[in-house]
Amino acid sequence: xxxxxxxxxxxxxxxxxxxxxxxxxxxxxxxxxxxxxxxxxxxxxxxxxxxxxxxxxxxxxxxxxxxxxxxxxxxxxxxxxxxxxxxxxxxxxxxxxxxxxxxxxxxxxxxxxxxxxxxxxxxxxxxxxxxxxxxxxxxxxxxxxxxxxxxxxxxxxxxxxxxxxxxxxxxxxxxxxxxxxxxxxxxxxxxxxxxxxx
Numbered sequence: 001x002x003x004x005x006x007x008x009x010x011x012x013x014x015x016x017x018x019x020x021x022x023x024x025x026x027x028x029x030x031x032x033x034x035x036x037x038x039x040x041x042x043x044x045x046x047x048x049x050x051x052x053x054x055x056x057x058x059x060x061x062x063x064x065x066x067x068x069x070x071x072x073x074x075x076x077x078x079x080x081x082x083x084x085x086x087x088x089x090x091x092x093x094x095x096x097x098x099x100x101x102x103x104x105x106x107x108x109x110x111x112x113x114x115x116x117x118x119x120x121x122x123x124x125x126x127x128x129x130x131x132x133x134x135x136x137x138x139x140x141x142x143x144x145x146x147x148x149x150x151x152x153x154x155x156x157x158x159x160x161x162x163x164x165x166x167x168x169x170x171x172x173x174x175x176x177x178x179x180x181x182x183x184x185x186x187x188x189x190x191x192x193x194x195x196x197x198x
Contacts, residue, residue, distance in 0.1 A: 007181040047075040049104045051093075058090045061159055061170035071096055073114075076144065083145045085175040089114065095123055095168055115160075118168050126163040132156050134177065145176050152177045 052072045059066045074088040089101075096102055099117050100109040109117050115125050133155040137147050147153070153174050160169040 007179055046106045047073055047104055049073050049102050054090070058170060061157075062090060062092055062167050064092060069093065071102055073101060079179075082179075083176075084179050085173055086144065087171055087173040089169050089171040091169060095121065114169065123162055123166070123168045125160050125168065128158055128160045130156055130158045132182075141174055145174070147176055154180065154182075 050072055051069050054062065054064055054066065054068045054070045056066055058070065059068060062068075062070060064070065071091045071093060072088055073091070074086065076086050077084050091101060095118065099121055101114055101117050103109065118125065134152050135155060137145075137151060137153050141147060141153060142149070145153075154177050156171075156173045156175070158169070158171045158173075159167055160171075161167055
């Protein structure tokens with residue numbers, strides 16, 4: 001009998017807490033590991049960084065002309081030897097040229113990861129929008145993520161903005177559905193109260 005491992009918590013808002021990356025050294029997926037009571041080793045994230053032509057979706061999200069040259073930072077994240085997910089972030093060259101975000105060294109982009117790199121470059125993140133899609137795996141994903149036949153994947157799209165609305169990161173992930181439990185904990189908004197105070 002093989003005991004299935006408990007899925008990793010994939011935190012919602014809490015994974016982006018500025019105190020974790022600005023004042024500490026935790027990046028978002030390491031925050032997930034900590035919340036799940038699981039360890040992390042630097043070699044569990046590998047990446048490639050390249051200049052690519054923006055797809056129509058990426059161009060729209062980054063606010064650049066179609067077919068513009070942008071940076072793609074593609075990561076494969078594992079837990080031990082087991083791949084858990086991929087994440088590719090897309091950046092405008094003027095935001096990341098010469099920073100650690102274009103360095104393909106395995107592991108996070110230094111202490112605090114990518115958001116700390118952007119912060120140090122003058123692009124403090126302020127808010128983000130995340131959309132989730134469930135879909136059937138592709139043949140390439142079966143091989144890359146070592147998926148059993150028929151397992152669905154979750155595909156998050158995350159757009160990250162500065163306070164003035166500048167998009168500094170658009171990311172697309174592919175997560176093995178059975179390896180994560182998505183968790184959100186947030187204050188419930190009251191837009192009527194906000195309007196009354198205006």
